[in-house]
Amino acid sequence: MIPQDFIHQLLDRVDIVEVVDRYVPLKKKGANYMACCPFHGEKTPSFTVSPTKQFYHCFGCGAHGTAISFLMEHAGMGFVEAVKELAEHYGLTVPDDGQRGKPEDGRRDHLLEVMEKAAQHYKGLLKSSTKAIDYLKGRGLEGRTAATFGLGYAPDEWQGLAAAVADYHDPGLEEAGLVIVNEGKRYDRFRDRVMFPIRNERGRVIAFGGRVIGQGEPKYLNSPETPLFHKGRELYGLYENRRGIQQAGRAVVVEGYMDVVMLAQHGVDNALATLGTAITPEHVTKLFKLVDDIVFAFDGDAAGRKAAWRALENSLPQLPDGKRATFLFLPQGEDPDSYVRQAGHDAFEQLCDQAKPLSDFLFEELSTKAEPTSPEGKVRLVKLVEPYLSQMAKAPLLARSLRQRLTALSGLSVREERRLAPARPPAGPRAALPTPARVVLQAILHKPERLRNLPELAHAEEAEVAQLEAILAAMREHPELAEVRDLIEYYRGRPGEDLIHAAAAGLLAWGRITTPRPTCAVPGRH
Secondary structure, eight states, rough: OOOOHHHHHHHOOOOOOHHHHHTSSSETTTEEEEOOOOOOOOOSSSSSTTTTEEEEETTTTTTEEHHHHHHHHHSSSHHHHHHHHHHHTTOOOOOOOSOOOOOHHHHHHHHHHHHHHHHHHHHHHHHHOOOHHHHHHTTTOOOOHHHHEEEEEEEEEEGGGTTTTTTTTTHHHHHHEEEEEETTTEESSSEEEEEEEEEEEOOOOOEEEEEEEEOOOSSSSEOOOOOOOOOTTOOHHHHHHHHHHHTTTTEEESSSSHHHHHHHHHOOEOOOOOOOSSSOHHHHHHHHHHSSSEEEOOOOOOOHHHHHHHHHHHHHHGGTTTOOOEEEEOTTTTTTHHHHHHHHHHHHHHHTTEEEEEHHHHHHHHHTTOTTSHHHHHHHHHHHHHHHHHHHHHHHHHHHHHHHHHHHHHOOOOHHHHHSSSSOOOOOOOOSOOOHHHHHHHHHHHHHHHHHHHHOOOOOOOHHHHHHHHHHHHHHHOOOGHHHHHHHHHTTEEEEOOOOOHHHHHHHTTTOSSOOOOOOOOOTTO
């Protein structure tokens, strides 16, 4: 565990502007620096870096944090890795506190090492496997594309990985999903397959997908869930295509590894694929931090439309106003791989441009179950559509527009629609105005000397006020926490972290608006 006083020393040495500018070109604007946010697609810069407070905040997607946070989120580093990276750059040595760190940290590092050895082993074998090379050439894949994505070949051997690792009985091989243990026997999970390494956002191999050569089932075999790999969070091609996705401002979600690889070969370098699962809310949230537009590309058959509907259901609660989800259905018998090989880059991009908006797909599908040509059909349509609209808490403007469309189709007023619609839980409180606790903390972070004159807060039951009391007590005990950057890192992963980030963002907002700054009213006192 890295001592907190070293984190303070490191942050005191670090220049967050220099750190961020290595990855994102910054321009000075007033007291701060700005850029288009690296965490989501935007045309007007809203990503703000404060050299005085040493933190960043995006007013578009809400990304925020210190220099450590930036390396973790943008470069995909772990906390310890980010601290070591900064320490090395600024000439500091991370102290050894006599402990080896958390056991899971060492275990994770070992599993990553095992996966990298396997990836290099498979990659080397591909070069000498005529069978695998002929298969890939038959699919139209070029050598440079295979190299870009690190493709490999797992031989048709029960213990082929024994040649790649020092100890085939290493428990890490099983834990990483590379080896299966059954009735005391150990054997490779992947045999006689073209191997697609799956990388995290840092570029580390965390899993594999294997495509059988010739006949055999399953056609595609994925790594199981492991300490490194959670299929509901990861997307194939996100590491390799991240730059293309950000430059295009659009992500194309497809169903297969070969779709991603072949699209990239034909110049469509903004595609990625789910990993043996339907698109999840976590996938959607991750992508909307990167881009404003997501295109879901599916086969045009019944299975493709069913998968598209699941994607719609998982996208609705995560869809913010100003973002867009569209649905592309390929011609019958085609998938992205075959289509781009036959029709080319421009034709595929045109399909993406013409993809069906989420709103059209929603009404189109539900109208097949309740045609609004009769009074009964109109009422049924309302009952079918309204529950979906009620999930759009992050997109109230779009939801209002869709209700107007529903009114036009059904002939029922919004009030009548709400009365007919199934009951749903009341909406949560709006987050429009800052809470009293945030105002107090914001005022103190702006001028830390106010803490000396702030009276003790009266006891209050509200969780946020209790968090504020704990934060203020910590600031009194540790004066260095008056620096926003130190407070953010001190409370990383602790209750009160969100309150601190909200107050820190408010400090930057004061520089962006002309309304008077709030006075320091103390919650819980009358």
